[in-house]
Amino acid sequence: MTVYAFELHFSAPPGEAVIDELYEAGWDDAVVSFDPVTGGEGWATFDREAPSALQAVVTAIREGRKAGVELLGVTEDYVSLKGIAERTGRTPAAVDHWVTGRRGPGEFPEPRVPRPRVSLYSWAEVSMWLVANGLAALSPADVEIARICEIADSTLRARRLQRQLSAAERRELDLAVA
Template identity: 85%
Template sequence: MTVYAFELHFSAPPGEHVIDALYEVGWDDAVIGLDPETGGEGSAFFDREAPSALQAVVSAIRQGRRAGVEPLGVSEDYVSLKEIAERTGRTVGAVDHWVTSRRGPGDFPEPRVPRPRVSLYSWAEVSMWLVANGLAALSPADVEIARICEVADATLRARRLQRRLPQADQEALVAAVA
């Protein structure tokens, strides 16, 4: 089996019992950051062994719910050009050429957080682009976990936002999107 590294954000009630409950349900492969006295938002950094990235993330979410915490999101990895260069063993200049289409196949993913000086890109999108174009030797597990984290985060965020709507609006939205 493969070990998948990811970060899960959650909300927890106050009390020492929360940390114990999380370990009892299976979060013994995570480093948990939470002030048990006040509860609130916390995060868990997992190194989870599983048959797939999806199973790793889904099992952590389900276990967290069984322990009484509410999953808020899975960290999608946003990266700068410098971080892309470091992860691929290329220079920042080479990565910049991919971004600006001066070299490479073009169609580099658009930044998720465009900024004048340092834009941030989705590592899920960038890693899939790199592999599809044969520009970097990335492990399939790293590409898979990046993709799953991106989708899991969007799904959890959408679920949380949807709850803010009146029931009738929620139902209409679900019907329209289905």
């Protein structure tokens, strides 16, 4: 089995018991950052052994729910051009050439957080683009966990936002996007 690294963002009521409940539910492979005195938001950083990235993330979500915490999201990995260069063993100039289309096949993923000085890119999109175009030797597990984290985060956020709708509004939205 492969070990997958990822983070879950959660919210829980105050109380020392939360940490114990998370551990008992299965988060014994996570480092949990949470203030039990005040409660609120926390983070769990996992190094989870599983047959797939999907199984690693899904089991962690189920275990968190079993322990009674609200799952807010899965950390999506955003990287700068410098971060992409470091992860691929390339120079920042080479990465800049991919982004601008001066080198490589073109159609580099758009930044998720465009900024004038340092834009941030989705590592899931960038890693899939790199592998598809044969421009970097990345671990299949790293590409898989990046992709699953991006999808799981979007799904958790969408479900949380849908709770703000009435049942009739949810049905109408479900029909529209089905």
